[in-house]
Each structure stands twice: as structure tokens, then as C-alpha cells.
Amino acid sequence: MLAISIANRAGELARVADLLDRFGAEHGLDSEVVADMQIALDEVLTNIGKYAHADNAAQQIDICLTVRENVLEAVIEDGGAPFDPLQVASPDLGAPLQQRRVGGIGIHFVRNLLDEVSYERTGDRNRLVLRKHLTK
Amino acid sequence: MDLREEKVGTVTVVEVAGRVDSTTAPALGDRLTANLEAPKVHVVLDLGRLDYISSAGFRILLLAAKRADEAGSRFVLCSVAGKVRQLFDLGGFLDLFTIVGSRDEAIAVAG
Numbered sequence: 001m002l003a004i005s006i007a008n009r010a011g012e013l014a015r016v017a018d019l020l021d022r023f024g025a026e027h028g029l030d031s032e033v034v035a036d037m038q039i040a041l042d043e044v045l046t047n048i049g050k051y052a053h054a055d056n057a058a059q060q061i062d063i064c065l066t067v068r069e070n071v072l073e074a075v076i077e078d079g080g081a082p083f084d085p086l087q088v089a090s091p092d093l094g095a096p097l098q099q100r101r102v103g104g105i106g107i108h109f110v111r112n113l114l115d116e117v118s119y120e121r122t123g124d125r126n127r128l129v130l131r132k133h134l135t136k
Numbered sequence: 137m138d139l140r141e142e143k144v145g146t147v148t149v150v151e152v153a154g155r156v157d158s159t160t161a162p163a164l165g166d167r168l169t170a171n172l173e174a175p176k177v178h179v180v181l182d183l184g185r186l187d188y189i190s191s192a193g194f195r196i197l198l199l200a201a202k203r204a205d206e207a208g209s210r211f212v213l214c215s216v217a218g219k220v221r222q223l224f225d226l227g228g229f230l231d232l233f234t235i236v237g238s239r240d241e242a243i244a245v246a247g
Contacts, residue, residue: 014159035188035219042157042190093228097205100198105227106191112226 002065008049008078016041016063027067033132036113037072040130043106047085048078048126070135071115076128083126084119086111139167147178147246149239153185156193165196172203172211178246179204182239184215189223201233210234214242 002023006012017038024034041063048061061078091104110117116131137160138153148171156164171179179200183189197213204211213235216224224230236242
């Protein structure tokens with residue numbers, strides 16, 4: 001298990017990416033599995049930073065990585081305003097270039113690259129669980 | 137992320153290696169913008185050595201494509217394969233950009 005606490009500010013996401021790389025290497029994870037989780041964490045943490053802590057830039061986000069029973073799991077918890085990133089509207093994938101927006105694509109990636117994603121509000125904490133199966 | 141740049145006539149080839157995520161995307165954006173702001177410069181972006189790209193990176197690519205569109209420049213992507221191609225497909229981006237197979241083809245299309 002690897003537990004990471006980050007402040008909600010620029011620069012911290014690079015540290016998360018480095019730690020996940022190292023965690024993946026230590027557990028002999030397939031590079032594609034690690035890449036999918038890297039993308040998911042980048043999307044989710046960017047979203048939390050934008051919406052859940054608009055009032056408090058120094059809010060802490062806790063990330064816990066585990067590998068068990070052929071599943072790579074990331075649990076992300078924060079004490080910001082209630083925010084379920086999974087409720088972000090799906091993007092219009094058919095819009096032409098000039099009308100195209102990227103909003104929603106990140107969560108679309110998270111839903112499609114991972115095998116299980118769930119959100120719950122526990123007390124005053126947001127808790128997001130991301131799971132990627134290690135075998136196809 | 138590593139960026140390499142090469143000029144071939146009126147075409148600037150930018151090769152991006154590693155990962156484009158929310159941390160690294162701004163530097164890629166700056167490089168593409170600097171090139172697309174120059175008059176009559178076309179840009180080829182070679183993604184052959186890219187490991188993955190998150191939505192922050194796609195936002196940069198969309199902005200670059202719109203900028204090129206408005207300036208009458210060509211912005212051509214090449215070597216979109218494997219994981220990166222899967223992400224383009226998943227995001228519905230394959231039809232949105234001009235994408236060709238190899239760098240040589242891209243230079244021919246852009247030049």
C-alpha cells in the first residue's frame with residue numbers, strides 16, 4: 001500500500017505521477033495498467049482541484065494506492081465541498097472542431113479506461129474509488 | 137515530457153515524447169502556439185514516442201487546431217498508435233484532426 005497526501009496546488013500532480021510510476025514498478029504492473037491509472041488520477045485530481053476546493057486552495061487530498069486480488073485500486077479522499085466527478089456531463093463527441101469542448105472528456109476517459117469507479121460522501125469527506133483489473 | 141523541434145522548409149516538426157498530462161500540457165501548448173503564431177508556418181506534431189495523453193493535452197491540441205484553422209495554417213498529426221490512438225478514439229478525436237501515418241507523409245501534407 002502507498003498513501004500519499006497532497007496539497008491542492010499546481011506541482012503536486014507531478015509528484016503523484018512519479019509515485020504511481022514507482023508503485024507500478026515495485027509491483028511489476030503492466031505499463032498499460034499504470035498509464036490508465038495515471039490518466040484517471042490526472043483527470044480526477046484536476047477536477048477536484050477545480051471544483052471541490054474553490055474556496056480553499058491549500059486543502060489536502062489523500063490518495064491511497066493498493067494492489068490486491070488482481071486489482072489496482074486508488075482511493076481518493078478530500079474534505080472539500082460535496083463533489084461527485086462522475087456526475088460531470090458526458091461530452092458531445094460529434095461536435096465539429098470550432099464548437100468542440102474538452103469539458104467532460106476527462107471523466108469520460110476515467111469511466112472507460114477503468115473497470116470500476118464509485119463515489120460516496122462520508123461525513124464531510126468525498127471518497128472516490130477507482131479500480132483497474134490487472135488481467136483482461 | 138520531452139519536446140524536440142525540427143524545421144523542414146515551411147514546416148516545423150514538433151516531436152513529443154513521454155506523457156502529456158495536466159502538468160506538462162502547458163509547455164506543449166506554448167511550443168505549438170509559438171510556432172502557429174509565426175506567419176506561413178505549418179506544424180507537424182509527431183506522437184510516435186508519446187506514452188499517453190490526458191484531457192489536458194487534448195485541450196491543447198484542440199486549441200492548436202483551432203488556431204491553425206483561423207490562421208490558415210496546417211496542423212498535421214502523425215504516428216498516432218497504440219495507447220495514444222486508443223485515447224484519440226475514445227475521445228472522438230480521430231476525425232477531428234488531420235492525422236496521417238508517418239512523419240514523411242505529414243511533412244508532405246503540411247508543406
